[in-house]
Amino acid sequence: MRAPIGDFADARPAVDCLDLLPDPVAAAVRAWRGTVPADSFLYVDSDPAVADTSVFVEHHGQELLDAxxxxxxxxxxxxxxxxxxxxxxxxxxxxxxxGVVRKELGSRRVRFAPADVATGDSGMEYGGITPLGLPDGWPVLVDAPVVDTEWVLVGSGRRRGKLILPGKAFAELPGAVVLEGLGVRPEPAPEQPGVS
Structure with a gap:
């Protein structure tokens, strides 16, 4: 089947691709009980060499940046x-x-988790971490525009492959908190005088 977004000609229900997902992600798909049915979650194969966002959208199309x-x-x-x-x-x-994360977590200091902590505790690969199958008790902070997007492409837990989920599913993840303003557009780089 063709994917609803992107140029992926071979999209398959994630429930039929559990062997391609890391154990915690496969278990989360298998145990899913949200109102958005698990059989609407799609798996698409992708080259792990182009897993990082900037390279991925360059390879598969800029329209994926907002999807x-x-x-x-x-x-x-x-x-x-x-x-x-x-x-x-x-x-x-x-x-x-x-701003938003520090306030929501009630923390004095927030930083990006070191890669070995993020991968070791989640059981997923760096560059492919997905919010499906994270450890119990972890808050999953979701920016409101993600939930409002019809279809969203996200990591599969591995650098190879991606998942495409209805945006509404992100609000139903265990531990999910939908927040306004969690995602902010990066500031454009200031112009350098004398540089054209």
Whole structure:
């Protein structure tokens, strides 16, 4: 079947591709009980060499920038307590770590989690982390425009392959909190005098 977004000619229901997903992601698809049916989750194959957002959209089309989301793991710290959380924002935006995330987690300090922590604790590969199948108790902060997008392309838990989900499904993830302003557009670089 053809994917509803992107140039992927071979989209398959994720429930038929569980062997291509890491164990926690496959378990989450298998156990899904949201109002958005799990058989609407699609798996598309993709080259792991083009998994990073900028290269991926260059390869598969710029229109995917607003129809894809990044899932980044952050570590919020207050005193001796560290809270790991996932932040899901459209790929054209960046996570407002020091504003929205810090306030939501009630942390004094928030930083991006080190790669070994993000991958080790999630059981997923760096560059492919997805909000499906994250450890119990992790908050999953979702930018509201992601939920309002008809179809959203996101990592599969591995660098190879992507998942395409209805945007509404992100609001039904375990631990999901939908927030306005979580994703912010990057500031354009200031013009350099005398440079053209």
């Amino acid at each position: 894809s989301a990044n899932c980044v793991i952050v570590a919020g710290r207050r005193g001796e307590t560290t809270t790991l959380a996932a932040c899901v924002v459209r790929s054209a935006t960046r996570v407002d770590v020091n």
